[in-house]
Amino acid sequence: MEQVNQADVDRMARRSQSRLQPARFGATASVFRLPARPLLCLGLFLGNRVCGIALIIVSSCCLGIAHGEDADWPVYLGGKERNLYSQLEQIHRENVSQLEVAWTYETGDAAEYQANNLIVQGVLYTPTQTRKVVALNAATGEELWKWDPANEHTGAGRARQRGLVYWENETGGEQRLFTGVKGFLFALDPKTGKTIRDFGENGSINLGSGLNTPGVTYRDVLIVGGVGGKGAVRAFDVRTGAQRWIFHLIPRSGEVGSDTWPKDAWKTATGLMPWCGQSLDEKRGIVYVATKTAEPDFYGGRRHGKNLFANSLVALNAATGERMWHFQIVHHDLLDKDLPCPPVLLTVDHGGKRVDAVAQGSKHGLLFVFNRVTGEPLWPIEERPVPQSELVGEQAWPTQPFPTRPPPLMRQRYTVKDASNISPEAHQLTLDRIRVSPNFGPFPAPGLNETVMFPGFDGGMEWGGGAADPEGIYYVNINEMPWLLQMIETRHADGSSLLPGERDYMVLCGACHGLKREGNLPLKFPPLLDIGKQQKRAEIEKITRQGAGRMPGYASLSKARFDAIIDYVLSPPRKATRPKPGTPKPTADAAGDSDPVYAFGGFRRWLDDEGYPAIKPPWGTLNAVDLNTGEIKWKVTLGEYSELTARGIPPTGTENYGGPLVTAGGLIFIGASTDETFRAFDKRTGDVLWKAKLPFGGNASPSTYMVDGRQYVVIAAGGGKGGRPRGGTLVVFALPK
Secondary structure, rough: OOOOOOHHHHHHHHHHHOOOHHHHOOOOOOOEEOOOOOOOHHHOOOOOOOHHHEEEEEEHHHHOOOOOOOOOOOOHHHHHOOOOOEOOOOOOOOOHHHHHEEEEEEEEEEEEEOOOOOEOOOOEEEOOOOOEEEEOOOOOOOEEEEEEEOOOOOOOOOOOOOOOOEEEEOOOOEEEEEEEOEEEEEEEOOOOOOOOOOEEEOOOOOOOEEOOOOOOOOOOOOEEOOEEEOOOOEEEEOOOOEEEEEOOOOOOOOOHHHHHHOHHHHHOEEEEEOOOOOOEOOOEEEEEOOOOOOOOOOOOOOOOOOOOOOOOEEEOOOOOOOOOEEOOOOOOOOOOOOOOOOOOOEEEEOOEEEEEEEEEEOOOOOOEEEOOOOEEEHHHHHEEOOOOOOOEEOOOOOOOOEEEEOOOOOOOOOHHHHOOOOOHHHHHHHHHHHHHOOOOOOOOOOOOOOOEEOOOEEEEEOOOEEEEEOEEEEEEEOOOOOOOEEEEEEEEOOOOOOOHHHHHHHHOOOOHOOOOOEHHHHHHHHOOOOHHHOHHHHHHHHHHHHHOOOOOOOOOOOOHHHHHHHHHOOOOOOOOOOOOOOOOOOOOEEEEEOOEEEEEOEEOEOOEEEEEOOOOOEEEEEEEEOOOOOOEEEEOOOOHHHHHHHOOOOOOOOOOOOOEEEEEOOEEEEEEEOOEEEEEEEEOOOEEEEEOOOOOOOOOOOOEEEEOEEEEEEEEEEEEEOOOOEEEEEEEEEOOO
16 A cells, blocks of 8 residues: 555645545534545545445435535634634535536615624524614525514615624524614514514613624624724623623723823723624633724824723633733724724644634734733734824834734735836826825824825725635735825814815825925926916816826815815915914824824825725735745735726736635635626635625625535625626525425
């Protein structure tokens, strides 16, 4: 017999065992599936054809190929580990090209449809864009029931609900479905869609904060974060709605982390709500929470210090809420770098041992990996100096953490070498802008002068997060979009107010023509102080609307804002006056909560004149990272603009929202891109094996399941990102019968 490396045998055994999972989580009679290919290989390895044939039969049954077999997707992102992994492999590399639409369902809403759908015992549950909950036959799409919050005390809901929570007790005798509407948490009967009236007060509890991402259950509690509010993680009894525990993310006096804030900051500070979701190590009873930026997002003059537990990965005892460990990924955040995606739990080979790890992605495209029990990083994390702020009252933190492995999953700085190359015009435009608004890496200090924000406000990584397989490979999509950053004074140094149109001028025009209209002659941007003496108002309006030369047009501005900017440009230069007696200086301490010293200039994507990202491609990528070694296995573009391809430009990738799904069939399914396309990639190489057009952009994470021995893949298609059309279609794919 051929010699076999014992390490390879051991590795195969570990991987096979890690794929031995219950097909229906929480069901009364769990069915275990063994992967077909390892069993077949084992039979052939033993040199016994009969054994091999027998194993094929057994593994086929275990895979659910036999009629009547089901495999559920009962938890948001595929499991409490949030790893977006499925052991199903009926659809695999060799047959994925045969996928076809099995059925579709129209929600009737037209907004961003971002749901990762649940499938339990042959029923698919989807939350729509107006917070309705719909139950469908998962094999046919037939509507079984619909719950509408318009019939509840909250009234109709709003968009961006990314999932639901399903819970059942150990015997399967009790089931509940949880959904959030306008700061209230409702409990529904999954069989009927009726509100469970003995939960909370007549069926709901008041969270006091919104929910766009579902929580996670541990035993008989539901652990949730939220959007808005004072900042807390809370656990509620799934039956009564009573609060079991709370962990304050803005520490009270004397609590761990209180010294990283001004005294009694917890009484007034806001933000920190962990909106992106939580993951759970159910065996150990540890819940992992990724948190948001403290508010205000871009000015920290009244919240000096590191600001724990903002921008942190926090491990809590799931039964009590007690803190076990934490790591802050951004200190004293001034750039809206809230952790955008839930932590992913996986197991890796590290230092000669099997290590249970937790991986946390960031908006700046860095991946932080820790021992999930101890909180120790798997590879060293270095504190490196970052630019400091010149804003009055601000105390930016001098350093920020950077992992030494894995390497950054995207460019960390925009230089002149990154000027767009899709056309000579785009190249010159981006070259000009980067010279007047330079980029200072992932942590520029917000200031009155415009800077290019790259990595951008929407990642790097975004809320879709990453997927991970039992081999320890992490798959994630990345945005490489530049944005523009600028702070604006809310009043002049003498206490006087800004003139009408002055703020919009500073945001839209000040980078090139100067904040005081003095121009930038070295870069040939003319001053505007006497422009009214050189050109008539009608000429100035025409150039401003349509653009000319290196100046972009502003045709989309409302008439009121447009006229105010022109009025300001034509106004005489403002003469500074002495402050009136008693006028406070513009410091953080002097400014009231309703009158901050500085305001954020607004979220602005930096696009070229054709509407494409103003940077050299790629603009969106899909990445495979080996977390056993900390190395990037492969990187490919994600998304395509057909009109650019027709011009001979290689696929550029696009802005992307929603995560990947990885399967035991060797596939990665992902929509996410703004080209309304759903794709399947080979997880070994990153090659595209199949793609299908969607009615709207698939800005959601897919789910996969099996009903009656047939595997399905479903994605919510709602579009709306990047100015694309909006709708609400559930699209389900399967192999031909």
